Amino acid sequence: MRLLLVEDDVMIGESVLDALRGEGYAVDWVRDGAVADSALRTEQYDLVLLDLGLPKMDGIAVLKALRTRRETTPVLIATARDAVSARIAGLDAGADDYVLKPYDLDELSARIRALLRRAAGRAEPVFSYGRISLNPATHEALLDGEPVALSQREWAVLEALIARPGMILSRAQLEEKLYSWKDEISSNAVEVYVHSLRKKLGPDLIRNIRGMGYMIAKEPAPASPSRDGGGDGSHTPEADSVDDGGDGGDGGDGGGDGGGV
Numbered sequence: 001m002r003l004l005l006v007e008d009d010v011m012i013g014e015s016v017l018d019a020l021r022g023e024g025y026a027v028d029w030v031r032d033g034a035v036a037d038s039a040l041r042t043e044q045y046d047l048v049l050l051d052l053g054l055p056k057m058d059g060i061a062v063l064k065a066l067r068t069r070r071e072t073t074p075v076l077i078a079t080a081r082d083a084v085s086a087r088i089a090g091l092d093a094g095a096d097d098y099v100l101k102p103y104d105l106d107e108l109s110a111r112i113r114a115l116l117r118r119a120a121g122r123a124e125p126v127f128s129y130g131r132i133s134l135n136p137a138t139h140e141a142l143l144d145g146e147p148v149a150l151s152q153r154e155w156a157v158l159e160a161l162i163a164r165p166g167m168i169l170s171r172a173q174l175e176e177k178l179y180s181w182k183d184e185i186s187s188n189a190v191e192v193y194v195h196s197l198r199k200k201l202g203p204d205l206i207r208n209i210r211g212m213g214y215m216i217a218k219e220p221a222p223a224s225p226s227r228d229g230g231g232d233g234s235h236t237p238e239a240d241s242v243d244d245g246g247d248g249g250d251g252g253d254g255g256g257d258g259g260g261v
Protein backbone atom coordinates (compact mmCIF):
# COMPACT_ATOMS: atom_id res chain seq x y z
CA MET A 1 0.00 0.00 0.00
CA ARG A 2 1.25 3.43 -0.88
CA LEU A 3 0.57 6.42 1.34
CA LEU A 4 1.12 10.15 1.03
CA LEU A 5 2.19 11.82 4.26
CA VAL A 6 1.62 15.58 4.29
CA GLU A 7 3.30 17.14 7.33
CA ASP A 8 5.35 20.32 7.55
CA ASP A 9 6.90 19.67 10.96
CA VAL A 10 10.16 17.82 10.31
CA MET A 11 10.42 16.07 13.67
CA ILE A 12 6.84 14.86 13.60
CA GLY A 13 7.10 13.92 9.94
CA GLU A 14 10.18 11.81 10.53
CA SER A 15 8.63 9.88 13.38
CA VAL A 16 5.42 9.22 11.47
CA LEU A 17 7.39 8.24 8.37
CA ASP A 18 9.43 5.75 10.39
CA ALA A 19 6.33 4.30 11.99
CA LEU A 20 4.47 3.87 8.71
CA ARG A 21 7.45 2.37 6.93
CA GLY A 22 7.82 0.02 9.86
CA GLU A 23 4.27 -1.11 9.12
CA GLY A 24 5.34 -1.97 5.61
CA TYR A 25 3.73 0.92 3.73
CA ALA A 26 5.48 2.68 0.88
CA VAL A 27 5.34 6.32 1.97
CA ASP A 28 6.00 9.59 0.15
CA TRP A 29 6.43 12.54 2.51
CA VAL A 30 5.76 16.11 1.40
CA ARG A 31 5.99 19.22 3.57
CA ASP A 32 3.74 21.81 2.01
CA GLY A 33 0.29 21.94 0.53
CA ALA A 34 1.34 22.87 -2.98
CA VAL A 35 3.62 19.86 -3.34
CA ALA A 36 0.93 17.66 -1.82
CA ASP A 37 -1.55 18.96 -4.38
CA SER A 38 0.75 18.21 -7.29
CA ALA A 39 1.65 14.76 -5.92
CA LEU A 40 -2.05 13.95 -5.69
CA ARG A 41 -2.54 15.03 -9.28
CA THR A 42 0.19 12.78 -10.61
CA GLU A 43 0.45 9.72 -8.36
CA GLN A 44 -2.01 7.11 -7.22
CA TYR A 45 -2.15 6.68 -3.45
CA ASP A 46 -4.09 4.24 -1.31
CA LEU A 47 -4.45 6.81 1.47
CA VAL A 48 -3.44 10.36 2.41
CA LEU A 49 -2.51 11.46 5.91
CA LEU A 50 -3.08 15.21 5.76
CA ASP A 51 -2.03 17.81 8.29
CA LEU A 52 -4.31 20.84 7.96
CA GLY A 53 -1.97 23.66 8.93
CA LEU A 54 0.50 23.75 6.01
CA PRO A 55 2.62 26.32 4.19
CA LYS A 56 1.70 27.46 0.66
CA MET A 57 -1.70 25.81 0.51
CA ASP A 58 -3.64 24.70 3.55
CA GLY A 59 -4.83 21.16 4.04
CA ILE A 60 -8.51 21.98 3.52
CA ALA A 61 -7.70 23.48 0.10
CA VAL A 62 -5.68 20.39 -0.85
CA LEU A 63 -8.57 18.21 0.20
CA LYS A 64 -11.20 20.26 -1.60
CA ALA A 65 -9.15 20.18 -4.80
CA LEU A 66 -8.85 16.39 -4.53
CA ARG A 67 -12.56 15.91 -4.03
CA THR A 68 -13.40 18.38 -6.80
CA ARG A 69 -11.52 16.02 -9.11
CA ARG A 70 -13.82 13.28 -7.80
CA GLU A 71 -10.92 11.30 -6.42
CA THR A 72 -12.08 8.83 -3.80
CA THR A 73 -8.67 8.27 -2.18
CA PRO A 74 -9.23 7.92 1.58
CA VAL A 75 -8.05 10.99 3.49
CA LEU A 76 -7.22 11.02 7.17
CA ILE A 77 -6.82 14.56 8.52
CA ALA A 78 -4.67 15.47 11.50
CA THR A 79 -5.67 18.31 13.80
CA ALA A 80 -4.84 19.60 17.25
CA ARG A 81 -6.98 18.29 20.07
CA ASP A 82 -8.80 21.58 20.59
CA ALA A 83 -9.30 22.37 16.91
CA VAL A 84 -12.86 21.15 16.71
CA SER A 85 -13.94 23.58 14.02
CA ALA A 86 -11.00 22.59 11.78
CA ARG A 87 -11.95 18.95 12.22
CA ILE A 88 -15.54 19.65 11.24
CA ALA A 89 -14.42 21.70 8.24
CA GLY A 90 -12.13 18.86 7.18
CA LEU A 91 -14.79 16.19 7.45
CA ASP A 92 -17.25 18.39 5.57
CA ALA A 93 -14.64 19.01 2.88
CA GLY A 94 -14.39 15.27 2.20
CA ALA A 95 -12.05 13.79 4.80
CA ASP A 96 -12.93 10.24 5.83
CA ASP A 97 -11.65 10.36 9.39
CA TYR A 98 -9.37 12.35 11.65
CA VAL A 99 -6.58 11.78 14.12
CA LEU A 100 -5.48 14.10 16.88
CA LYS A 101 -2.03 15.62 17.18
CA PRO A 102 0.27 14.88 18.82
CA TYR A 103 -0.07 11.53 17.12
CA ASP A 104 -0.59 8.34 18.99
CA LEU A 105 1.18 6.11 16.48
CA ASP A 106 -0.68 2.94 17.40
CA GLU A 107 -4.01 4.67 17.00
CA LEU A 108 -2.85 6.22 13.73
CA SER A 109 -1.96 2.76 12.36
CA ALA A 110 -5.30 1.34 13.42
CA ARG A 111 -7.24 4.17 11.77
CA ILE A 112 -5.23 3.72 8.58
CA ARG A 113 -6.01 0.00 8.53
CA ALA A 114 -9.70 0.74 9.10
CA LEU A 115 -9.82 3.24 6.23
CA LEU A 116 -7.94 0.94 3.86
CA ARG A 117 -10.31 -1.86 4.75
CA ARG A 118 -13.34 0.29 4.10
CA ALA A 119 -11.88 1.59 0.85
CA ALA A 120 -11.47 -2.02 -0.31
CA GLY A 121 -15.11 -2.72 0.56
CA ARG A 122 -14.32 -5.03 3.42
CA ALA A 123 -15.70 -5.13 6.92
CA GLU A 124 -13.69 -8.02 8.32
CA PRO A 125 -10.24 -7.12 9.63
CA VAL A 126 -8.47 -10.28 8.45
CA PHE A 127 -8.15 -11.41 4.84
CA SER A 128 -9.21 -14.99 4.41
CA TYR A 129 -8.70 -16.64 1.08
CA GLY A 130 -8.83 -20.39 0.77
CA ARG A 131 -6.10 -21.82 2.95
CA ILE A 132 -4.50 -18.44 3.54
CA SER A 133 -5.24 -15.77 6.07
CA LEU A 134 -3.52 -12.41 6.43
CA ASN A 135 -3.86 -10.13 9.41
CA PRO A 136 -2.86 -6.56 8.55
CA ALA A 137 -2.80 -5.54 12.22
CA THR A 138 -0.19 -8.12 13.21
CA HIS A 139 1.30 -8.82 9.79
CA GLU A 140 0.77 -12.47 10.44
CA ALA A 141 0.29 -14.74 7.45
CA LEU A 142 -1.09 -18.24 7.94
CA LEU A 143 -1.26 -21.15 5.53
CA ASP A 144 -3.54 -23.90 6.83
CA GLY A 145 -3.25 -22.24 10.23
CA GLU A 146 0.54 -22.37 10.25
CA PRO A 147 2.55 -19.14 10.28
CA VAL A 148 4.45 -18.29 7.11
CA ALA A 149 7.26 -15.75 7.25
CA LEU A 150 6.88 -13.08 4.58
CA SER A 151 9.14 -10.11 3.94
CA GLN A 152 7.50 -6.68 3.95
CA ARG A 153 7.45 -6.52 0.20
CA GLU A 154 6.20 -10.04 -0.28
CA TRP A 155 3.46 -9.09 2.13
CA ALA A 156 2.72 -5.92 0.16
CA VAL A 157 2.39 -7.81 -3.14
CA LEU A 158 0.16 -10.45 -1.61
CA GLU A 159 -2.02 -7.92 0.20
CA ALA A 160 -2.55 -5.87 -2.95
CA LEU A 161 -3.65 -8.94 -4.89
CA ILE A 162 -5.69 -10.63 -2.19
CA ALA A 163 -7.56 -7.39 -1.41
CA ARG A 164 -9.27 -7.63 -4.80
CA PRO A 165 -9.49 -11.20 -6.00
CA GLY A 166 -10.20 -11.39 -9.70
CA MET A 167 -8.61 -8.04 -10.47
CA ILE A 168 -5.46 -7.98 -12.58
CA LEU A 169 -2.72 -5.66 -11.37
CA SER A 170 0.03 -4.77 -13.79
CA ARG A 171 3.64 -4.87 -12.74
CA ALA A 172 3.67 -1.05 -12.69
CA GLN A 173 0.63 -0.96 -10.43
CA LEU A 174 2.25 -3.40 -8.05
CA GLU A 175 5.49 -1.43 -8.09
CA GLU A 176 3.54 1.69 -7.13
CA LYS A 177 2.31 -0.07 -4.05
CA LEU A 178 5.78 -1.27 -3.10
CA TYR A 179 7.96 1.74 -3.59
CA SER A 180 8.06 5.37 -2.61
CA TRP A 181 9.88 8.05 -4.65
CA LYS A 182 13.10 7.45 -2.84
CA ASP A 183 13.38 3.75 -3.43
CA GLU A 184 15.39 2.18 -6.18
CA ILE A 185 13.29 -0.28 -8.14
CA SER A 186 15.03 -3.20 -9.71
CA SER A 187 13.40 -4.13 -12.96
CA ASN A 188 12.33 -7.63 -12.01
CA ALA A 189 11.47 -6.99 -8.37
CA VAL A 190 7.79 -7.86 -8.67
CA GLU A 191 8.58 -11.14 -10.43
CA VAL A 192 11.01 -12.01 -7.67
CA TYR A 193 8.40 -11.42 -4.96
CA VAL A 194 5.75 -13.35 -6.86
CA HIS A 195 8.16 -16.23 -7.30
CA SER A 196 8.95 -16.40 -3.60
CA LEU A 197 5.27 -16.08 -2.66
CA ARG A 198 4.50 -19.04 -4.90
CA LYS A 199 7.20 -21.03 -3.20
CA LYS A 200 5.86 -20.22 0.23
CA LEU A 201 2.13 -20.38 -0.41
CA GLY A 202 1.65 -22.68 -3.36
CA PRO A 203 2.32 -22.42 -7.08
CA ASP A 204 -1.26 -21.83 -8.13
CA LEU A 205 -2.15 -18.91 -5.88
CA ILE A 206 -0.89 -16.01 -7.97
CA ARG A 207 -1.69 -16.21 -11.66
CA ASN A 208 0.40 -14.60 -14.30
CA ILE A 209 -1.88 -13.13 -16.94
CA ARG A 210 0.22 -12.90 -20.03
CA GLY A 211 0.98 -9.37 -21.09
CA MET A 212 -1.26 -7.88 -18.41
CA GLY A 213 0.00 -8.63 -14.95
CA TYR A 214 -0.91 -10.71 -11.96
CA MET A 215 -4.05 -11.72 -10.17
CA ILE A 216 -5.49 -14.01 -7.57
CA ALA A 217 -8.55 -15.89 -8.80
CA LYS A 218 -11.90 -14.57 -7.67
CA GLU A 219 -12.64 -17.79 -5.84
CA PRO A 220 -10.04 -19.86 -4.05
CA ALA A 221 -9.35 -23.29 -5.46
CA PRO A 222 -11.34 -25.98 -3.63
CA ALA A 223 -9.59 -27.11 -0.49
CA SER A 224 -7.25 -29.97 -1.12
CA PRO A 225 -7.48 -33.02 1.12
CA SER A 226 -5.67 -32.61 4.40
CA ARG A 227 -1.99 -32.99 3.97
CA ASP A 228 -1.49 -36.04 6.12
CA GLY A 229 -4.78 -37.67 5.26
CA GLY A 230 -5.36 -37.93 1.56
CA GLY A 231 -2.09 -38.67 -0.10
CA ASP A 232 -3.66 -39.31 -3.46
CA GLY A 233 -0.98 -37.24 -5.05
CA SER A 234 -3.41 -35.23 -7.09
CA HIS A 235 -2.63 -31.70 -8.02
CA THR A 236 -4.96 -28.85 -7.45
CA PRO A 237 -6.93 -28.37 -10.61
CA GLU A 238 -5.90 -24.92 -11.74
CA ALA A 239 -2.16 -25.07 -11.54
CA ASP A 240 -1.68 -23.29 -14.81
CA SER A 241 0.84 -20.88 -13.45
CA VAL A 242 3.41 -23.18 -11.98
CA ASP A 243 6.75 -21.51 -12.20
CA ASP A 244 9.57 -23.38 -10.58
CA GLY A 245 12.12 -22.24 -13.03
CA GLY A 246 12.96 -18.99 -11.32
CA ASP A 247 13.19 -17.27 -14.65
CA GLY A 248 10.66 -14.75 -13.49
CA GLY A 249 9.87 -13.93 -17.08
CA ASP A 250 6.78 -11.97 -17.82
CA GLY A 251 4.86 -14.57 -19.71
CA GLY A 252 7.07 -17.51 -19.09
CA ASP A 253 4.43 -19.82 -17.87
CA GLY A 254 1.18 -19.01 -19.58
CA GLY A 255 0.52 -22.58 -20.58
CA GLY A 256 -2.15 -21.62 -23.06
CA ASP A 257 -4.67 -24.18 -21.92
CA GLY A 258 -7.33 -21.52 -22.11
CA GLY A 259 -8.19 -22.09 -18.51
CA GLY A 260 -9.35 -19.42 -16.17
CA VAL A 261 -9.86 -15.82 -16.81
Ligand code: CA
Pocket residue numbers: 007008009051052053054
Ligand atom coordinates in the same frame (compact mmCIF):
# COMPACT_ATOMS: atom_id res chain seq x y z
CA1 CA B 1 1.36 21.82 10.42
